[in-house]
Amino acid sequence: MTTDTNCLFCNIVAGTIPSTQVYSDELVIVFKDINPKAQIHLLVVPREHIISLNEIEQRHDVLIGHIIRLLPKIAKEQGLNDGFRTVINTGAGGGQVVFHLHVHLLGGKGLHGVGFVE
Ligand code: 5GP
Ligand code: ZN
Numbered sequence: 001m002t003t004d005t006n007c008l009f010c011n012i013v014a015g016t017i018p019s020t021q022v023y024s025d026e027l028v029i030v031f032k033d034i035n036p037k038a039q040i041h042l043l044v045v046p047r048e049h050i051i052s053l054n055e056i057e058q059r060h061d062v063l064i065g066h067i068i069r070l071l072p073k074i075a076k077e078q079g080l081n082d083g084f085r086t087v088i089n090t091g092a093g094g095g096q097v098v099f100h101l102h103v104h105l106l107g108g109k110g111l112h113g114v115g116f117v118e
Contacts, residue, residue, distance in 0.1 A: 009100035039108030
């Protein structure tokens, strides 16, 4: 599995940089965003270092399916019973700041309007 010792999220996956983890399994970890944009703001992060959606290949199909099915389960565990928002920023032009693929899972108070504005 690819990792990059210079990558922030690889270091969080490895535990060398701390995070507030809410879930983990063999493929992903889920932890709280350090700068939450809503009452609940989690990041679903593959253990493998994949830069962005631009680098997704067919071999990632199991991982992607796993993440998509996991999202509603985590949302319900967090008490988001009437819905949640998911965001994937891709590339600098898409607002991506950390270049290790991640899905934002947002919900609860403070979630307004459409989109995701810094
Ligand atoms: P992006 O803009 O790349 O989609 O989102 C990166 C996210 O990572 C941002 O929401 C930012 O607050 C979060 N983030 C950046 N550094 C850290 C960190 O060290 N720990 C945690 N938990 N989140 C971080
Ligand atoms: Zn990484």
